[in-house]
Amino acid sequence: MSDLLTIRVRLAAPADRVWRALTDPAELRVWFAEHAEVELPQRYAFWGRFTPEGDDPQQRLLHADDHTLRFAWLLGGVETTSEIELTPQGEHTELTLRQSHFVFSEALDGSTIRGVLQTWWSLALANLNAHLEGRPLLPRTDFTSADLRGELVIDAPMDRVWTSLTDSEQASAWFGFPIGIEPWVGGRYAMGGFEAGYAAKVVDLTPGHKMSVDWGPTGVSTWELAESGGKTKLTFVQSGFDESNPPYAAWSGSVSGLSELRRFHEVPDWQPIWLGEEQPAGSAAS
Template structure:
């Protein structure tokens, strides 16, 4: 069995506030799941279209303390274990540590099990938890019942600045938290892991300052389009051209989670990523998006 997935993030709220957001069912319905019911110390459940295999609640509370929470989660016939730990980082910040068992990157690449989405599912969920705690608009949550993968994000920055950060290798590597090599022209490479990684997608459409499309092969084409109004930029993003019987939910969630830092990159004067790990959760030199 592979080692448990571990992700750490620094959240801009004290421990008690973070714990409340993770245990109050009304708040969970805002940032995590369509449906949630919590009755501590007996029950911790969430389900709905934004939850993998969310047709019904499949969680079983294992333990809850002031500084930790864990539950079993039945996915694809296997009970996985999810754990949260909270540690104060000064009076107004918390280091949240997530651990998740039964994640296998091979399953993420192949799409053979819903457990393959767990890494990027939690990356997007924690990004939305951070946005919720900061009072910012949420990122689009992944609808695991739909093959329509599209969303938009409003960024308080002019379109030329957002475009530069999407197409400049150095800036994109900074906000995405992982090396990215970009040749911003039609036919150019878009290389997660950098040009030396040995794998690159291909830019198949580009209108400078406005739109770009990147072809990732079997998992489809990522399309970004910018529109500016009043000094703010709406970024519309769509994934298309994939097998609709097996949508790339894991890759999509990772893409959207990365855009959380793109917004903060532009809107914070002293930007620092929330992620404490060296890599943004969900990324690999050969991603599926």
């Protein structure tokens, strides 16, 4: 059964600029993949350490016109289909990503590499928007490494960033999904809100500075803040997981969310880039 994942974003550039970022191999190597080769309408390929199973290019171009790319992509022994469609919206562009063969349960249990597709594409699109806005990129997921750490500088005071990381209402706003947070050691950190069922546990906290959350098999997420030239440096690390099976899906999702944390503080009249996401049937089950 082929399930279809759909992600929609509103990008901060006109359609011709977005198309160039998607099809110019030099630009793709900046924000998307370690290696890229594009010769439309014959070839669209990317590979390297920032690509799932990226030892070699595994894409086969199926269709390209002035607003749509569609390619087959072999992942975990299965030929999936990826489609990127652009819709002009004046000075902005709506991008719709459609990805076949995504099963939510595989994201939770890590049973196939295809389980990373939802969060990997989300991080890629967040970095596409950062590239178009002229902002520093978020750390891309390195599929050759079990060292999951990165940092981000936010143009806002440390106390404001701390509040946005630990206040349920603000965190839910910038992450785009309900989050229930009890900011004390032993408190709950509940994706989906406190009524959703499972909650991770806050295991370390230094008010205004540092928080660690234990997610179980995917390890412990730690956020640490420091002053940086009147701005805030956010360092984030995932640790305590089985290094033979790094939680790349969870890591990519956490990092992609931080793109909106930065925009939440830096963009006047902030609105998230995410326009909605349709998960395959049964994705709510866990």
